[in-house]
Amino acid sequence: MTDQIQDTANTEATAEEKVSFGFEDVSADEKVSRVKGVFRSVAGKYDLMNDLMSAGVHRVWKTMTMDRLNPQPGETFLDVAGGTGDLSLAFLKRARLQGERHGRHHVRANAIVCDINDAMLAAGRERDDVARVADQMSWVCGDAMALPFEDNTVDALAISFGIRNVADIDKAFREFRRVLKPGGRFACLEFSHMxxxxxxxxxxxxxxxxxxxxxxxxxxxxxxxxxxxxxxxxFPKQDEVLRRIEEAGFSNVSCTNFTGGIAALHFGWAV
Incomplete structure (x- = not known):
């Protein structure tokens, strides 16, 4: 009887370790490996495909994400699963404009693009619009579930269309909270449910x-x-994502649906 109970427990534990890879259930390690393969395959056409799939609307969603983040001169921004650096470039531009508006043009923001996929980072470095701000950008190959940064080191953090590719999103949310300074802002932009x-x-x-x-x-x-x-x-529905972000330690968490819920922006504070 004891052996049967133990076998049942082992079976349940194995089931709990499975995560979704599309409609398949796979181990966390397999998901990480297969996601790397997906983005290595599409890296060269990633930005073009985003424009085609959304008819360019993803750019509007990212603009509204920047509105909430409100970049400021002198801040450090962490762009997790940042791929080719779209959000980082937008953050630096907003911070520069804010500096010029308030007489702080000499104070520059910095952005760190962190992605688990080296091919995506390589595609980002080759962008023409990266050259003019290259000294303000860092490119780091790292995992959202184990960020290679110290506690309380960044002012703002965002992940755009990347959290659903993470094997353990709760662990990633806790990592995001860990690296943000007190008062830091967190934005999670993701495809969602209508x-x-x-x-x-x-x-x-x-x-x-x-x-x-x-x-x-x-x-x-x-x-x-x-x-x-x-x-x-x-991917979990909006209310479930909001709850899990709160459980990771964020405060004043909100959700804004874009285009009827095709995408959703979850926003919170590290306080």
């Missing part, structure tokens, strides 16, 4: 029938974009 069932059904029809074909045509990789749409469907 606020009305008919809209969700229409979005699913588009996602599953168009995006993988687009990925095949543009990036030569339909499976990676099939994973993308599956991972969105498996």
């Amino acid at each position: 606020t009305a069932t008919p809209l969700q059904e229409a979005y699913d029809l588009y996602s599953f029938n168009v995006i993988p074909k687009l990925g095949d045509w543009v990036a030569g990789d339909a499976p990676s974009y099939q994973y993308l749409v599956e991972s969105i469907r498996r």
